[in-house]
Amino acid sequence: AYQRRYPAGAFGGDGDRLRLAAMVSAVDDAVGRVVSKLQRMHMYDQTLLLLTTDNGAPVCTGDIPAAELCSVRCGGSNGMLRGSKMTDWEGGVRGLAVVSGGVVPSGRR
Known part of the structure; x- marks a missing residue:
């Protein structure tokens, strides 16, 4: 939809x-x-609203074991970070977060 x-x-x-x-x-x-x-x-x-990811993107470009588990093009990107989802490198563990809500000053939401 x-x-x-x-x-x-x-x-x-x-x-x-x-x-x-x-x-x-x-x-x-x-x-x-x-x-x-x-x-x-x-x-x-x-x-306080906190939205976050649980891992980096599944880039499937040769990282083991992520590449072995991807049967389709993943389309993700971790920029210049090494690794991807399912690895211990920074590209596999760094994620985004958004903080908002009424307790956050309006100029910082």
Whole structure:
């Protein structure tokens, strides 16, 4: 359903990128519903929201064992970091985080 939000040919026709965009849209909508509910219940001002990943991207470019387990092009990137998902290198363990919520000063959200 979320893939239909994007026009035909979006992302140069790359189906992997389209699926990623659809998943990000689904998460964005879900977080939006949580925030709206917290605001309606007058709880948002006392809330800290923390969204984080659990690992680096599965880049599948020769890292062992990640490359052995990938049967499709993964399309991920860890930039210049060595390693990928399922490795102990920085590219496998470093992830992103977003902090927001009413307890975070508005200029820092």
